[in-house]
Amino acid sequence: MPGTVLVTGGARRLGKAIADALRERGWNVLIASRTASLAFDLAAPGAPERLFETAQAAAPDLCAIVNNAALFSQDGEMPPDELARLRAINVDAPRALTALLASHGDGAVVNVLDCRALAAPSAADTPYLQSKRDLLAATFEDARRFAGRVRVNAVAPGPVLPPENCHERGGATPLGRHPTPQEVADAVAYLLSAESTTGAVVPVDGGQSITFQT
Numbered sequence: 001m002p003g004t005v006l007v008t009g010g011a012r013r014l015g016k017a018i019a020d021a022l023r024e025r026g027w028n029v030l031i032a033s034r035t036a037s038l039a040f041d042l043a044a045p046g047a048p049e050r051l052f053e054t055a056q057a058a059a060p061d062l063c064a065i066v067n068n069a070a071l072f073s074q075d076g077e078m079p080p081d082e083l084a085r086l087r088a089i090n091v092d093a094p095r096a097l098t099a100l101l102a103s104h105g106d107g108a109v110v111n112v113l114d115c116r117a118l119a120a121p122s123a124a125d126t127p128y129l130q131s132k133r134d135l136l137a138a139t140f141e142d143a144r145r146f147a148g149r150v151r152v153n154a155v156a157p158g159p160v161l162p163p164e165n166c167h168e169r170g171g172a173t174p175l176g177r178h179p180t181p182q183e184v185a186d187a188v189a190y191l192l193s194a195e196s197t198t199g200a201v202v203p204v205d206g207g208q209s210i211t212f213q214t
Helices: 013-024 047-058 080-103 127-145 181-193 208-212
Strands: 004-008 028-033 062-067 107-112 150-157 201-204
Touching (some): 004 047, 013 062, 013 181, 028 047, 062 080, 080 107, 080 127, 107 181, 127 150, 150 181
Parallel strands (some): 004 028, 004 062, 062 107, 107 150, 150 201
16 A cells, blocks of 8 residues: 655646645645645755655655656756755755655655756756756666665656746657646656666656657
């Protein structure tokens, strides 16, 4: 039987779809966001540690984390304080939460990436996309580091839901369709239950990532 899973950024949009899908599969879902019952600003100093402690106190059977919370950027320039905040939420907090789960026993982590992070780096990459590349690298590193304690995998959604206040075009997909939030949630649920899988990245992108290959 599933235990308790913590979903960061799980109150809205893709995070909500993931949380709802996991509940339907029998998970006890804890949601962390700035507006949820576990209200934490993951960019604040020590926030991941306080969040984990609070979540574990609420549910001692906590055994899984979905690192979904993220900040977006639409251009290549950000003030230093905003860039630090973006990286704290998109990279540092997921890594800290993964390490904390590993220090408390067995479990599973799924990091939510972006299928564009699977393409070769470009000078046009935004800070957001670079942060997702760094989280991709962290997925592999943490899977090796915590093997035997915590399985660390990732999903890489394609054009599912554009960031709020952003009208970027999703682009064409080889399958001729864009993925749905439910399909991303299904992939997350699979990786949480796949006991022989770690260090895997599952694109859910209508095949878009294969167009990045040369």
